[in-house]
Amino acid sequence: MGYIKKKIISFSFIVLNILFYIICSMILNIKFNFNFTIFSIILFTIFFLGNIYDFQDNKYKTKMFFTSSVINLSLSLLIISYGLKNIAILVLFEYIFQNIIKFIILNFMIKTENILVLGEKNINYEIIKELAIKNGRYITKGMVEIKNNKLKNLEEKIKKDDIDILILNLQKPIAEDILGELLKIKMSGIKLYDFLNFYEAIEEKVPVKAINEEWFLFGEGFDIIHNGFNQRLKRVLDIIMSLIIFIPAFPIMIIAAIIVKIESKGPIFFVQERIGMGNKPFKIIKFRSMKADAEKEGPQWAKKKDDRVTKFGKIMRKTRIDELPQLINVMNGEMTFIGPRPERQHFIDVLENTIPFYNIRHSVKPGLTGWAQVNYSYGASIEDAFEKLQYDLYYIKHQSLVLDISIFFKTVKTVIFGRGQ
Structure with a gap:
């Protein structure tokens, strides 16, 4: 589903x-x-x-x-x-x-749907079978290979196995004769997916290793980038939500500031340069949750059970209180409520050389919370950054008011149950 x-x-x-x-x-x-x-x-x-x-x-x-x-x-x-x-x-x-x-x-x-794979018996075919089992609403009924640009008994198998979905797992361009037959099958009511679209629909993330520049150039979605009305609406909602949250949160912020100052030496606020939309740097504002000399030896990945985090810092991170000053960044237009989390230039330089299409994240404003944050628990390595990028690309492709609202409420659950890091 x-x-x-x-x-x-x-x-x-x-x-x-x-x-x-x-x-x-x-x-x-x-x-x-x-x-x-x-x-x-x-x-x-x-x-x-x-x-x-x-x-x-x-x-x-x-x-x-x-x-x-x-x-x-x-x-x-x-x-x-x-x-x-x-x-x-x-x-x-x-x-x-x-x-x-x-x-x-x-x-x-919601009925169970039968899947038939058309193409090659490779790793993608095995992934499709695993995704079908994981989802629980699909049954894989085997595959049909293309031989000499011909489809052997495809229509017969579709009728015999009561196929609902045909997934194209092809590495080569489709011959014209086959295109005509596939069009006929689609017009008969059978749903057609390619491997990437099916993976996206089930996993709700983009398989970065399987995409290329053409996927971005000719694929659907990405309205958040191209739709001016969408961007203006998102900006208006950002301002309204910032004011709604800031007013009741202000007393909490005052108390947090006092505790941060009393607990350890150093400034109340942690101000650091991050990279925003269009690769423009800006100063992110947070309550300091680490010791003042946490990075005396240079930039480090955050990690679970980080001994640099103060006692109250752990509480703030679990409840996201340390993020509240970023409402100022949102009101200034440097950030938005929902979007990929902003990263530092030091780590971006490393990740762009390691992970394909990493810089696509900077085509939109960074957010207080995002699709990656509510679906992937923690990120403290290049492997984690790769996984989170797959969710970020899914968000950038499918961004909508419905998706933003869903992320907002999932974040509320995280805050209430203290699931933050």
Whole structure:
């Protein structure tokens, strides 16, 4: 199931839950006053944080039922203890509805699709089979090779195995005769992917080792670079969100600044040159989370359990408090809320000589958080930088308001549960 399809299903599921919740509230004669509204907001926030509305898995699993049961039954018992019988019944109804609808969607509305690979039996074919197994919604029905620019029994195999998707795994240009046959197959309702598009759809990242300049020149997407309206809208939203977050976060920032100053010698803020859009340098601002002499021996990769990090610095990193001063960078237009994280020139020089297309990251503004940050836990080496670039390129290609909102809420979960580094 592709990313956009997951989000549409997830959004529809949330809307259905809210409508059901409102209808049940009316049936149970629950008054829609201020207290009930606040309770409802908290309730649906708990559902969100508990991944009740998440469709990342492609089948209804025991862990989904268990998570939903623990959350809803615990809330019901807590509410009953306060004597709020009707609201407890409402939560139980919501619990039953959530599980029935999710079970129906995952087990009956999203069908398993059969895949046939056309082309060569190479490493890509093995990767396709692994991706199909990993996703759980695809079954690989073998492959058909092209011999002497002819397709042998392709249409027969498609009908026999009830094929839904044909994946082209070709290393050479397709002959005209074969193109005509493939067009006929596509017009019959069979979905066609090449290896790169299928990999992207399943892994939600770009396989950097398999792409070339033509992929960028003629591929779809990259609206964030070419669409002026998109860029202006993103800038307006950046300013609005910065102000919304800065006001309630200001007291937290004052407290953090005091603790940083008391805990260790050195400045409150860590100001360092990073590289932004168009390879332009700018000064990034963070709360200092390391000892003042952390890089006395020169630039170093950050690492897990880094002994240069102060005690309060560890807390700030886990909760992303150290990133709050970067709201100033966002308001100045040097950064955006969602985008690839900015890197230092020293490491960029190393990475550009090692990783293909690394500089493409600088075609957009760097962000406070990004697709790589919410999908890849930590980056402290060239190998990690390579992996994160694959997610960054996916973001640059597919950037949209829906994707930005998804990244924002995933980041909120990271902050609440202290999963930062």
